[in-house]
Amino acid sequence: MSGTKIGxxxxxxxxxxxxxxxxxxxxxxVNPKLVYVDHGLTGRDRDRPGLAQALAAVRAGDTLVVTKLDRLARSLPDARDIADELT
Structure with missing residues (x-):
């Protein structure tokens, strides 16, 4: 795995x-300076500024890192949409 880890x-x-x-x-x-966060937002809310910033920061070869999958997505379709956005 090469590239930068984005949290x-x-x-x-x-x-x-x-x-x-x-x-x-x-x-x-993950470098603490490369961790993007959202406060007070549920996983169902796809309009999350921290997630948008994290996705925008990821470049080819980088890795998006979360501690638990439920912090990223609340459903399989949502996770699939995020994966599609990353690719």
Missing amino acids: YARVSTAGQDLATQREGLAALG
């Missing part, structure tokens, strides 16, 4: 903390 983290409520996801992304080799 994405999301919490659904303002009261939740991103620390665990940030630590997990760092453990997976």
